[in-house]
Amino acid sequence: MKILTEHIEVPGIETIDVFRKHGGYQAVEKALKKMTPDEVTEEVKKSGLRGRGGAGFPVGMKWSFLAKPEGVPRYLVCNADESEPGTFKDHYLMWKSPHTLIEGMIVSSFALGANTSYIYVRGELMYVIHILEKAIQEAYDKGLLGKNILGSGYDLDLYVQSGGGAYICGEETALLESLEGKRGNPRNKPPFPAVKGLWQCPTVVNNVESIAATSWIVNNGGDAYAQIGVGRSTGTKLISASGHIRKPGVYEIPLGITVEDFIYSDEWCGGIRDGHKLKAVVAGGSSVPILPAEMILTTATGEKRLMTYESLSDGGFATGTMLGSGGFIVMDETTCIVHNTLTFARFYHHESCGQCSPCREGTGWMDKVIKRIELGQGRKEDIDLLVDVAKKIEGNTICPLGDAAAWPVSAAIRHFRDEFEWHIEHPELATQPGAVYMRPGASWSN
Amino acid sequence: MKVTIDNITLEVEPGTTIMQAARMIGPEIAPPAMCYYEPLKGTGGKCRGCLVKVTAGSEKDPRPMPKLVPSCITTVQDGMIVENTINEQVLETRKGIVEFLLLNHPLDCPVCDQAGECHLQDFSFEHGVSATRTVEDRNTFDPVDLGPYIKLNMNRCILCYRCVYAADQLTEGRVHGVMHRGDHAEISTYIEKAIDNDFSGNVIDVCPVGALTDRTYRFKSRVWFSKPEDAHCDCDKCSGNVTLWYRGDEVIRVTGRKNEWGEVKEFICNTCRFERKKTSDWVIEGPTKIARHSVISANKYGANLIQPSFPIKQAALEYKLIDDDRDRSFLPARKSLPSSEKK
Structure with a gap:
């Protein structure tokens, strides 16, 4: 079942004519001519669509929180500042099929009553920005954007804004600050963007994938969308699969397939690269807890783990993880977890905005300590120190970057403590090029 | 609106923050504030030193808040119950915050001009640990x-x-x-x-x-060797209400007047601060009240104003008891002091 990527390989789908030939912009006509904004919101609510940026908050509910005071403009901002290591789905969608996003933007803006909307794209993706701008111009030329769209009386201006190259601007309030032309520091919440967002006006910030999915929901109805998936995880999800698999890439999966299927089936990842075995998986982008092979395939109760929000987080952080943004990083037994954790810690150290003290100082501290362990200068007490520092960052920061920095470190130690200990106890072995710890009894390959 | 902080209940106006409510009770209850500064709009929420636990959100919705909240920017709800100094999690987190703040701090207090009136010194003294783990x-x-x-x-x-x-x-x-x-x-x-x-x-x-x-004051004096006096002058740029810091008869520094939380009451202009450094420029009003238990009050100036609080007295007493019991038999017998050295 494909919703977003159904026609993505069609040559010329980035042009509006080809896109319309494949059913594009039908949702705009349907929504603007036959539906009221509230009806669109109602369909999205019925669909059970959850935010695809990472947190998984229901989109329809987020929309219904939007304050609607008289005489104050409302804004829709599309968060295309996808910078999480291991996540590259939005990039793929915007690059291949920009009109999918633009169609979703028009429908969503209509539902929210926004007359100005923004797509905030990370600065590194300059060529995607050019593609989007070209596509927006095409939409203007066809009367799908601008004044009185399709004669419905609804006006919408759509702008693309490029980011300046900071991961933190993917956090919604930092994104709004950046969009206003300021330093991208997250704001204290409350007030939430739904009440005071862009230029202190009510604003909804949604991920690219969430917005793109709304046009299918308008076309086919919320109930049809809710039919796909399992329980509260409805619809399809783009997964960016990377790492030691045969077929890395972006896959659109119906939520609810098993993790085992996703990794080993030829339809998706195609299994681990030849002659190697699965060691660990980071299931939802670098910030979610890493899980060893046995835990990612089955839950603590022995059931097969599914690719859903609920199943992946089954068992809490003790034995579970999160679906997050869908950055599925697979590692085989040649991966050194300490080195991998160092890479993540270094990233968060570099990307912390430096506004609140636990994150600013804690990310740097964790980075330095893990680096020392990796270089063979670890001390026995460093492992507990890392756990404690991570604990003191988690939950005490302004924005979720602190949590995102703390989780991979504490999870790596939770599940691979022996590997850290080996690095500390045997620095002469651990600092050999390519050295990887093997648990007693484990074999190098199949 | 009713709010309970550390089992003390008080009535406050709607829109009051937890920090402001706690400050009404007194410095024992008020959370430390490193970034929050009441006279400046938009400050707060950054240092995380003032995180408190809300065990009941409000009368209507008495669920506890899942995370610790920054008291300086969280407004009080009717019936809110807050734990600050009586909550283990809060104190533990605060220890962590001190550790984070000192992580890249040079700890060069002996050569730092701020020593003695430094909020970080106070904060780490009150909430930090003495050992470093880094x-x-x-x-x-x-x-x-x-x-x-x-x-x-x-x-x-x-x-x-x-x-x-x-x-x-x-x-x-x-x-x-x-x-x-x-x-x-x-x-x-x-x-x-x-x-x-x-x-x-x-x-x-x-x-x-x-x-x-x-820069006009750097390395001139330790702050506790100077004596603060309130003074004012006719200034066309600012209110002219300042604190003069004397060393002997010399004005070594001019600052704004601060309240008991270390916040400036009225901002002053650069002319007053940097150029009017003669007593003749000013009308002296009298000694400044140093309300906090500051080292500045430990100087001769105002020494009689401070009442040693309970732990200091207790410690002195305990020390005396230990000292009295100390075995001195191994020391050579000491002649009694000449009467002039006795006090």
């Missing part, structure tokens, strides 16, 4: 001059952003801000441009640590 090198920056009056020592900075807000709200032309990110972020001026306007000196007053110091 062996890593500290991040360092070179000290720079922001114009003729202000010295910036970024090593000591805790990035509270107070000076950024002060520069934004008190002065025209935005030249003062933060560059870079994370623990390499630094306070800076636009392309090292000198700060040149009438109210720039206030960034020194709002700085909780010794990152921004007065």
Whole structure:
């Protein structure tokens, strides 16, 4: 079942004519001519669509929180500042099929009553920005954007804004600050963007994938969308699969397939690269807890783990993880977890905005300590120190970057403590090029 | 509106923050504030030193809040129950915050002008631990001059952003801000441009640590050797209400008047601060009340005003008991002191 990527390989789908030939912009006509904004919101609510940026908050509910005071403009901002290591789905969608996003933007803006909307794209993706701008111009030329769209009386201006190259601007309030032309520091919440967002006006910030999915929901109805998936995880999800698999890439999966299927089936990842075995998986982008092979395939109760929000987080952080943004990083037994954790810690150290003290100082501290362990200068007490520092960052920061920095470190130690200990106890072995710890009894390959 | 903080219930106006309510009760209950600065709009929420536990959100919705909340920017709801000094989690977190703030701080108090009136010193003394767990090198920056009056020592900075807000709200032309990110972020001026306007000196007053110091006062005196006097003058730029800091008969420093939370009551202009350094420039009103248990009050000036509080008295008493019981038999017998040395 494909919703977003159904026609993505069609040559010329980035042009509006080809896109319309494949059913594009039908949702705009349907929504603007036959539906009221509230009806669109109602369909999205019925669909059970959850935010695809990472947190998984229901989109329809987020929309219904939007304050609607008289005489104050409302804004829709599309968060295309996808910078999480291991996540590259939005990039793929915007690059291949920009009109999918633009169609979703028009429908969503209509539902929210926004007359100005923004797509905030990370600065590194300059060529995607050019593609989007070209596509927006095409939409203007066809009367799908601008004044009185399709004669419905609804006006919408759509702008693309490029980011300046900071991961933190993917956090919604930092994104709004950046969009206003300021330093991208997250704001204290409350007030939430739904009440005071862009230029202190009510604003909804949604991920690219969430917005793109709304046009299918308008076309086919919320109930049809809710039919796909399992329980509260409805619809399809783009997964960016990377790492030691045969077929890395972006896959659109119906939520609810098993993790085992996703990794080993030829339809998706195609299994681990030849002659190697699965060691660990980071299931939802670098910030979610890493899980060893046995835990990612089955839950603590022995059931097969599914690719859903609920199943992946089954068992809490003790034995579970999160679906997050869908950055599925697979590692085989040649991966050194300490080195991998160092890479993540270094990233968060570099990307912390430096506004609140636990994150600013804690990310740097964790980075330095893990680096020392990796270089063979670890001390026995460093492992507990890392756990404690991570604990003191988690939950005490302004924005979720602190949590995102703390989780991979504490999870790596939770599940691979022996590997850290080996690095500390045997620095002469651990600092050999390519050295990887093997648990007693484990074999190098199949 | 009713709010309960550490089992003390009080009535407050709607819109009051937890911090303001706690300050009404007194300094024993008030959470520490490193970045929050009441006279400046938009400050707070950054240092996380004032995190408190809300065990009941309000009368209507008595669920506890899942995370610790920054008391300086969280407004009180009717029937809210807050735990500050009686909550283990809060105190443990606060220990962590001190540790984070000191992680890249040079701890050069012996040569720092701020020592004695430094909020970070107070904060770490009250809430920190004495041992360090870090062996890593500290991040360092070179000290720079922001114009003729202000010295910036970024090593000591805790990035509270107070000076950024002060520069934004008190002065025209935005030249003062933060560059870079994370623990390499630094306070800076636009392309090292000198700060040149009438109210720039206030960034020194709002700085909780010794990152921004007065170049006309640097290394002149330890703060506890100087005697503060309230004074005023006719100034066409500001209110002219200041505190003069005397060493002997010499005015070595002029600052704004601060309240008991270390916040400036009225911001003063650079002429008053840097150029009027003669007693004849001022009308003296009398000694400044140093309300906090500050080392400044420990000087001869005002020494009689402080009442040693319970732990100090107790400690002295206990020490005397131990000292009296000490076995001195191994010491050579000591002749009784001449009467002139006895007190």
